[in-house]
Amino acid sequence: MRQGRLIATGAMLVFCLFAIWQSLLLSLTDRLGPGPGFFPFWLALTGAVLAIALMISTFREAADPPDTPRILPHGPGGRRWFAIVGLLAAVTVAMDFLGFRLSMLAFNAALVIALGERRWWLVALFSVLGSFGVYYVFTTWLDVLLPSGRLGF
Amino acid sequence: MESLGHLLSGFAAALSWHYLLYAFAGCTLGTLIGVLPGLGPAAGTAILIPLTFSLDPTGAIIMLCAIYYGAMYGGTITSVLINVPGEAASVVTCIDGHQMARQGRAGSALGIAAIGSFIGGTLATVALVVVAMPLASLALKFGPAEFFALMVAGLCLVVGLAGRNILAALLMTVIGLLLAMIGLDPVRGAPRFTFGMEELFDGIGFVPVVMGLFGVAELLLAAETRQARMIEAELKTWLPTRQECRDSAGAIGRGTVVGFVLGLIPGVGAIVPTFMAYVLEKRVSKTPERFGKGAIEGVASAETANNAYANAAMVPLLALGIPSSPTIAVLMGAFIINGITPGPFLFTEQPALVWTVIASFFVGNALLLILNLPLVGLWARLLKIPFSYMCCGVLIFCVIGAYGLKQSLFDVWVMLGFGIIGYLLRKLDFPIAPAILALILGPMMEKSLRTTLEISGGNFAIFLDRPVALVLLAVPVIVIGFILLKPRSVAKLRESDVE
Amino acid sequence: MLIRRRTLLAASAATAAVGVASPAIAQNYPRRAVQLVVAFPAGGSTDVGARILASLAEKDFGQPITVVNKGGAGGQIGFTEIARARPDGYTLGFLNLPGMNTITLDPERKAAFTVDSFIPIVNQVLDPGLIWVKGDSPYKTLADLVEAAKKAPGKISACTTGILSDDHLAILMVQEAAKCEFRIVHFDGGAQQLTGVLGGHVDVAFDNVGGVFKRVQSGEVRGLAVTDVERSKFLPQVPTTKELGMPTVISSSTRGVGAPKGTPADVVKVVETAFLKAINSAEMKEKMDAVGLALKPMVGAEYAKYYADLQKQAAKYTEWALKMR
Numbered sequence: 001m002r003q004g005r006l007i008a009t010g011a012m013l014v015f016c017l018f019a020i021w022q023s024l025l026l027s028l029t030d031r032l033g034p035g036p037g038f039f040p041f042w043l044a045l046t047g048a049v050l051a052i053a054l055m056i057s058t059f060r061e062a063a064d065p066p067d068t069p070r071i072l073p074h075g076p077g078g079r080r081w082f083a084i085v086g087l088l089a090a091v092t093v094a095m096d097f098l099g100f101r102l103s104m105l106a107f108n109a110a111l112v113i114a115l116g117e118r119r120w121w122l123v124a125l126f127s128v129l130g131s132f133g134v135y136y137v138f139t140t141w142l143d144v145l146l147p148s149g150r151l152g153f
Numbered sequence: 154m155e156s157l158g159h160l161l162s163g164f165a166a167a168l169s170w171h172y173l174l175y176a177f178a179g180c181t182l183g184t185l186i187g188v189l190p191g192l193g194p195a196a197g198t199a200i201l202i203p204l205t206f207s208l209d210p211t212g213a214i215i216m217l218c219a220i221y222y223g224a225m226y227g228g229t230i231t232s233v234l235i236n237v238p239g240e241a242a243s244v245v246t247c248i249d250g251h252q253m254a255r256q257g258r259a260g261s262a263l264g265i266a267a268i269g270s271f272i273g274g275t276l277a278t279v280a281l282v283v284v285a286m287p288l289a290s291l292a293l294k295f296g297p298a299e300f301f302a303l304m305v306a307g308l309c310l311v312v313g314l315a316g317r318n319i320l321a322a323l324l325m326t327v328i329g330l331l332l333a334m335i336g337l338d339p340v341r342g343a344p345r346f347t348f349g350m351e352e353l354f355d356g357i358g359f360v361p362v363v364m365g366l367f368g369v370a371e372l373l374l375a376a377e378t379r380q381a382r383m384i385e386a387e388l389k390t391w392l393p394t395r396q397e398c399r400d401s402a403g404a405i406g407r408g409t410v411v412g413f414v415l416g417l418i419p420g421v422g423a424i425v426p427t428f429m430a431y432v433l434e435k436r437v438s439k440t441p442e443r444f445g446k447g448a449i450e451g452v453a454s455a456e457t458a459n460n461a462y463a464n465a466a467m468v469p470l471l472a473l474g475i476p477s478s479p480t481i482a483v484l485m486g487a488f489i490i491n492g493i494t495p496g497p498f499l500f501t502e503q504p505a506l507v508w509t510v511i512a513s514f515f516v517g518n519a520l521l522l523i524l525n526l527p528l529v530g531l532w533a534r535l536l537k538i539p540f541s542y543m544c545c546g547v548l549i550f551c552v553i554g555a556y557g558l559k560q561s562l563f564d565v566w567v568m569l570g571f572g573i574i575g576y577l578l579r580k581l582d583f584p585i586a587p588a589i590l591a592l593i594l595g596p597m598m599e600k601s602l603r604t605t606l607e608i609s610g611g612n613f614a615i616f617l618d619r620p621v622a623l624v625l626l627a628v629p630v631i632v633i634g635f636i637l638l639k640p641r642s643v644a645k646l647r648e649s650d651v652e
Numbered sequence: 653m654l655i656r657r658r659t660l661l662a663a664s665a666a667t668a669a670v671g672v673a674s675p676a677i678a679q680n681y682p683r684r685a686v687q688l689v690v691a692f693p694a695g696g697s698t699d700v701g702a703r704i705l706a707s708l709a710e711k712d713f714g715q716p717i718t719v720v721n722k723g724g725a726g727g728q729i730g731f732t733e734i735a736r737a738r739p740d741g742y743t744l745g746f747l748n749l750p751g752m753n754t755i756t757l758d759p760e761r762k763a764a765f766t767v768d769s770f771i772p773i774v775n776q777v778l779d780p781g782l783i784w785v786k787g788d789s790p791y792k793t794l795a796d797l798v799e800a801a802k803k804a805p806g807k808i809s810a811c812t813t814g815i816l817s818d819d820h821l822a823i824l825m826v827q828e829a830a831k832c833e834f835r836i837v838h839f840d841g842g843a844q845q846l847t848g849v850l851g852g853h854v855d856v857a858f859d860n861v862g863g864v865f866k867r868v869q870s871g872e873v874r875g876l877a878v879t880d881v882e883r884s885k886f887l888p889q890v891p892t893t894k895e896l897g898m899p900t901v902i903s904s905s906t907r908g909v910g911a912p913k914g915t916p917a918d919v920v921k922v923v924e925t926a927f928l929k930a931i932n933s934a935e936m937k938e939k940m941d942a943v944g945l946a947l948k949p950m951v952g953a954e955y956a957k958y959y960a961d962l963q964k965q966a967a968k969y970t971e972w973a974l975k976m977r
Contacts, residue, residue, distance in 0.1 A: 004581050012328060019331050022346055026338075032603075032611040036338035036345050039599060040331060047327035054320045071580055077377035084376055085573065088369075088548065092565045104552075108545055115376070115541035126542060130549050138553060145560055145720065146553065195693070199721070202703070293851035337725055342815035342838075343760035351732055351764065355724035419847050473850070474867075475843050479693055482843065486700050492942050498870040559722060559729075600840070607837040608809055608853060 187227020691730020
């Protein structure tokens with residue numbers, strides 16, 4: 001975990017440095033006191049210092065024992081992980097064009113299959129209910145607008 | 154007491170079968186709204202407004218209020234079962250509630266939540282009856298300076314409990330505060346850190362962030378372990394055990410007080426009291442290391458505070474006509490559309506209506522308990538569904554939840570992004586709670602400081618003139634001093650983490 | 653009775669697939685549900701007025717009118733949404749003036765729309781500004797307040813419901829007319845104003861009649877002046893700024909229905925007729941009276957002129973406000 005923590009803290013440090021830069025572009029003072037850039041600047045500065053301190057402290061911890069699990073997902077579990085992330089991204093991209101119902105239909109089917117389902121009739125039923133069915137309930141009864149794409153779905 | 158007389162006649166009216174029916178319908182609908190994503194209590198209440206047009210004003214208000222505190226409870230169900238906060242204030246319940254579910258104690262968690270909510274709500278309503286008017290006027294004295302001090306104190310309390318990971322907790326707090334600065338700044342009203350994206354003008358959405366950090370991250374973690382069901386452990390009990398109830402008694406008591414007091418202050422919002430109650434509970438516990446791993450006191454305190462807050466927030470609304478939060482503002486709008494304008498004059502103009510409504514709060518709280526306790530077993534059964542379908546189902550709801558708020562696909566991306574971030578943070582043992590609280594408190598802190606300075610004309614000395622603010626600002630000083638000067642308690646705390 | 657509404661989007665894409673808004677559409681307009689975008693959160697006074705209007709106009713309109721709240725950024729998010737919508741008449745918007753004007757006039761806001769991005773169709777409400785203080789405040793008249801402000805420039809605090817709101821502009825107008833200086837405090841909405849003034853933190857509030865009038869009537873707060881040319885029928889006892897010798901201090905919040913630029917004229921006409929009828933109905937009057945909102949229906953040239961005039965007035969004071977930053 002130590003390596004992972006170092007990388008994560010490093011990322012936070014970069015974030016803070018970026019925030020320092022961005023807040024310097026805003027005015028730090030205002031006629032009444034702190035300007036829009038004031039708090040972000042000092043916060044980001046504090047954050048950068050904390051991040052460096054944390055990195056040093058992490059570095060001084062014992063090195064990871066050899067059987068420490070890897071941070072990034074891998075193996076069969078990793079495949080599931082990537083399936084979820086990938087399909088979520090795909091459905092978000094597709095929703096604008098295909099609309100909620102069609103993109104969710106594809107998402108549902110693809111995801112449950114990727115997670116191991118093989119009973120086709122159940123997959124199909126679930127996919128339809130989880131897209132068209134859900135759409136109907138939310139838009140007709142609950143007045144929650146869900147996107148329809150260019151194709152009308 | 155004159156109020157008692159009014160209250161009794163209010164009860165007589167509230168228990169009439171049609172008002173009972175409205176309260177029941179409201180509780181049911183409210184719970185559903187709390188469970189369903191994409192439908193925060195504000196939006197859900199707004200949708201149900203037309204439903205009340207055909208009712209008489211009293212009935213309409215009874216129903217709308219029931220929907221409101223019903224929604225507060227409904228959010229608990231998803232928090233415990235699938236780690237997705239049904240509505241933003243339930244996020245604290247996720248911390249220990251879901252861990253309890255993982256241990257097969259979902260029944261206990263949901264049960265104690267129902268019991269705690271009932272007790273908290275009822276006691277808050279009693280207090281409302283007794284002290285509504287005088288306390289309401291007192292709460293008005295709480296101005297921007299005091300508000301700022303309260304927010305600072307709140308943030309320090311959470312950080313001060315960081316235990317072993319104090320550096321990490323501080324860093325996460327700072328990052329949370331930085332993220333909170335995205336949006337229109339309170340100084341000029343101009344966009345800050347938005348990189349030209351209008352979607353960010355209102356800040357990075359709290360709900361998508363929280364849904365990602367908790368709900369999606371949980372799914373990612375579970376997927377990696379390739380488990381067959383969402384929760385592997387068998388459901389041990391349907392209801393909390395006697396021992397668990399006894400353990401929670403103190404938590405419920407403290408949660409009620411915290412929730413009620415903060416509910417009187419307009420503008421605080423529901424998340425702050427739940428966090429404060431949780432943190433307070435952890436502070437007074439003899440075994441704080443259990444928090445974050447399924448401590449029932451964690452759930453009890455958060456849920457009790459939640460409901461106590463919801464009922465107490467009615468005080469500013471009824472006594473002063475001031476809505477405490479956006480959800481209550483919707484409620485107030487609903488009242489107005491139905492021809493009732495809340496305010497102090499309401500007590501004198503329409504006493505029967507007001508007291509019937511207050512009586513129905515008691516009725517509603519009881520109804521919620523009766524409604525939800527038996528259903529606990531049912532909800533917990535849902536977890537038996539195979540992981541693949543459960544995961545997909547939860548994701549469908551998360552997508553709707555993130556999108557439905559502002560009809561924005563950008564929010565869905567935010568949710569996904571923070572899902573991955575949450576996954577990594579959990580794996581690497583970084584505490585998430587401080588960042589969440591910072592995200593909420595950050596904007597409020599900056600805005601109230603700015604308003605305070607506007608009032609004082611840029612003079613920081615205004616804080617010296619205001620005793621309440623000074624007291625509150627002393628809290629962080631005390632907390633930090635405590636940490637540095639009491640090594641034994643510090644050692645105990647260091648064993649635990651605010652997860 | 654739960655009013656079932658069909659969503660607009662379902663069929664809008666179908667229309668899009670068929671073709672862009674064409675004159676032929678107007679004859680068959682409206683064919684399906686119409687969206688009314690409100691740029692403020694549910695429950696606020698804008699939203700309340702919009703929902704009442706939508707439910708009344710639906711009857712003659714023939715199709716459901718769904719109110720959609722797209723709040724945030726002082727209305728900017730919602731207004732952008734309206735400006736960018738397809739101009740086929742199926743997305744209408746609720747225009748808040750001068751809120752919308754000041755957004756376009758503040759360069760830092762980088763608004764994605766201008767006043768010309770919208771076609772003003774019919775105005776519903778004109779909520780005049782109200783200057784009020786706590787019921788037991790030492791200031792009994794506007795003159796008292798102004799005098800105090802002159803004696804202690806920059807010390808008397810006056811609050812608004814938001815930066816660059818109509819309240820903000822009203823304070824600047826008073827400062828100009830009376831040659832005094834207030835300490836301006838910006839809150840987020842009316843609820844905070846109430847807390848601020850009733851709690852004794854701020855001296856005076858610049859607000860609007862609707863929403864506060866009941867408190868004036870009950871004596872909880874004292875109305876010092878209405879910033880309009882004639883007295884408000886809800887508060888007949890409160891003098892106008894014109895009467896009090898400040899005829900340039902005219903400020904109000906107007907809300908009406910508009911459509912994105914490019915919406916065909918005959919579609920606009922259909923919308924105008926239906927909504928105007930709803931606004932003039934007895935039921936609308938009754939509901940609006942209950943909430944203290946004054947109806948001021950304006951259509952066509954009258955509304956367009958008001959719209960343009962308001963932009964000019966807003967420009968002047970917004971510039972001043974921006975200089976003060």
